[in-house]
Amino acid sequence: MTQRLPPSLTPLDLALAALLRGVEPVAPADLPLADALGCVAAGMPPLGASPPHDIAATDGWALRASDLVGASSYAPLSLTAPPVWVEAGDAIPERCDCVLDADAVDTAGPITEVLTEGFPGQGVRRAGSDIANGTSIVPEGMPVRATGLLLARAAELKTLxxxxxxxxxxxxxxxxxxxxxxxxxxxxxxxEVTMADAPGRDAASIAKVLDTTACDLLLTVGGTGVGRKDAAVAALADCGEVLAHGIAMQPGRTAAIGKIGSVPVVALPGAPDQAFAVWVGLLRPVLDHLSVRASRKSVALPLARKIASIVGMAEIALLAEEQGAWLPLAVGELSLQAIARADAWLLVPGDSEGFAAGAPVDAYLMWE
Structure with missing residues (x-):
């Protein structure tokens, strides 16, 4: 049986604008490094140089390269005093600028002899070679990745x-x-996500768990259609305000948006393909706004074949990269197999009829 739709559909851009109206970004918080992974960086002080001074990159003898010119196993260089032995990580002694391997210096006899030349910087990790002075751990507005945590740990930070x-x-x-x-x-x-199950599918049961006291964004999943067991939107109306029910996007057109107090609420359809579409069209932009995330990067490639779209409906297109082009896998109707196979997605605006084959399009990576 064909699913009935809400009587009118709100354009996606208007729905997003209404959802974000009056919503402020969340305040920065200092989190332990492991908890900060994936979060969006707030302002952080720049790091100092690491290492703070020249250190040995390997175990060996610390010497000055200019003193070793011409030294070889055939013409050993005799030293008036034994050189300093350093372990990896030790500070380089004053006036030394290289570290020779253990077997490059003969200390067996009464006179220490050097058996090879050296060059400045050999076996040495220069000051600031790992982290330059003034380096930002993670630029503000960018997500914290494992590589950013590497810098933080090298700088012996405990929180970000x-x-x-x-x-x-x-x-x-x-x-x-x-x-x-x-x-x-x-x-x-x-x-930071918490998840709960509604005790029932009726409006009263759903309303009992629509608690916004400890969240910045509330989602419901399922029950957004107009069937007899679909009561999520009615529950939202009982607890707050329904801004729109029915969004001009495909899939996901039975989604609803609203507010409970100042907290934005999105009611998603229960089908995975529709929930995914609402995620990319509404939820991700709201989370980006709350976390003050910088613009996400897109990847521009030509289309391997045309994309045809319905005017008046924003449609999600799934794409796979093949031979330097975006190959459309699905548009508007998204199978789970297509979602799993896709490398990127593209939002076709509601005022567009699609894109011609060969046209370059900017697509967003699936899990970016």
């Missing part, structure tokens, strides 16, 4: 200043796959 929106997800019976997909995506985007 980040923005971490709190997301509460309410799952209706039967929508576990869609809810978990959104939860996984949100956590990868740096959100």
């Amino acid at each position: 200043s980040v923005r971490r929106p709190r997301l509460r997800v309410i799952n209706m019976a039967g929508g576990v796959a869609a809810a978990q997909l959104v939860v996984d995506q949100a956590r990868a985007a740096g959100a």
Whole structure:
């Protein structure tokens, strides 16, 4: 049976604008390094140089290269005093600028002899060679990656200043796959996520768990259609305000948006493909706004074949990269197989009929 739709559809851009109206970014918080992974960096002080001075990169003898010119096993260079032995990580002694391997210096006899030349910087890790003075751990507005944590640990930091929106997800019976997909995506985007099940599918049962006291964004998953068991939107109306029910996007057109107090609420359809579409079209932009994330990077490639789209509906297109081009896998109707196979996605605006074959398009990587 054909699914009935809400009586009118709100354009996606207007729905997003209404959802974000009056919503402020979350405040920065200092989190332990492991907890900061994936979160969006707030302002952080620049790092000092690492290492702070020249250190030995290997175990060996610390010497000055200019004193070793001409030294070889055939013409050993005799030293008036034994050189200094250094271990990897030790500071380079004053006036020394290279470290020779253990077997490059003969200390067996009464006179120490050098058996090879050296060059400035040999076996030495220069001051600031790992981290230059003034380096930013993670630029403000960018997500904290494992490589950023490497810098933080090298600088012996214990916490990082980040923005971490709190997301509460309410799952209706039967929508576990869609809810978990959104939860996984949100956590990868740096959100702190809690998840609860609605005790029933009626409006009163759903309303009991629409608690916004400890979250910055509230989601419900399932029950957004107009069937007899679809009561998520009615529950939202009982607890707050419904801004729009029915979004001009495909898939995901039965989604709804609203507010409970000042907290934005998005009611997602329970099908995984529709939930995914609402994630990229509405939820991700809201989380980016809450965390003050910088613009996400897109990848521009020509289309391997044309994309045809319905005017008046924003449609999600799934793409796979093949031979330096974007190959469309699905548009508007997204199979789970296409979602799993896709490398990137593209939002076709509602005022567009699509894109011609060969046209360059900017697409966003699936899990970026």
